[in-house]
Amino acid sequence: MAYDVNEEIVKLYLEENKFLVRTNLIYMVEKNNNIGYSDIDIIACNLRKSTKSITQANFILKTTDLTHIKFAAIEVKGWHTSNFTPSLITKYPRIFNMNSTQAQNKIKEYIGEDTEYKKILIIPSFGSNIEESSKLLEKGGFNHVILFEEILKNLIENVNVEESSSSETRQIIRLLKKYKFIESKISNQITL
Numbered sequence: 001m002a003y004d005v006n007e008e009i010v011k012l013y014l015e016e017n018k019f020l021v022r023t024n025l026i027y028m029v030e031k032n033n034n035i036g037y038s039d040i041d042i043i044a045c046n047l048r049k050s051t052k053s054i055t056q057a058n059f060i061l062k063t064t065d066l067t068h069i070k071f072a073a074i075e076v077k078g079w080h081t082s083n084f085t086p087s088l089i090t091k092y093p094r095i096f097n098m099n100s101t102q103a104q105n106k107i108k109e110y111i112g113e114d115t116e117y118k119k120i121l122i123i124p125s126f127g128s129n130i131e132e133s134s135k136l137l138e139k140g141g142f143n144h145v146i147l148f149e150e151i152l153k154n155l156i157e158n159v160n161v162e163e164s165s166s167s168e169t170r171q172i173i174r175l176l177k178k179y180k181f182i183e184s185k186i187s188n189q190i191t192l
Contacts, residue, residue, distance in 0.1 A: 042074035123148070
């Protein structure tokens with residue numbers, strides 16, 4: 001599979017938050033007598049023990065919610081020029097490919113048939129009708145959404161400018177932060 005910087009950013013975010021991560025889990029797709037391949041972007045396993053489980057009430061997750069997720073199958077949609085609106089969600093049914101029977105069977109084969117997991121979609125942002133968009137995504141099989149803004153805030157906040165990194169993405173964030181092109185702010189604002 002080709003390198004995808006959006007998936008790399010999400011992978012780093014999950015690792016920063018104590019998850020083991022597997023990327024690009026390939027599965028076979030049969031459609032209209034044609035056979036092809038697709039992939040689950042990320043499978044994540046939380047290394048922390050949690051006594052609570054996350055509720056559906058928290059459809060849009062914050063970083064603090066991650067402690068309550070043990071396993072997750074994650075679809076990353078880095079469509080940063082689009083807001084996720086009801087019309088976009090309806091127009092692109094491939095958003096839900098990870099929720100297909102073939103994908104779900106591959107996930108269960110990988111993490112175990114009886115293992116409970118959450119299906120999470122990573123998106124840039126919602127449009128003005130967050131409630132309707134959320135309902136469409138839930139109806140399509142997703143348990144939760146995480147916004148890229150949340151992910152980037154967490155990464156920027158946690159990158160230490162004094163430590164070099166083997167990750168090119170983390171190194172870029174470190175340099176931008178070190179030379180004050182971006183600043184981490186406790187007020188949850190990112191300035192460029």
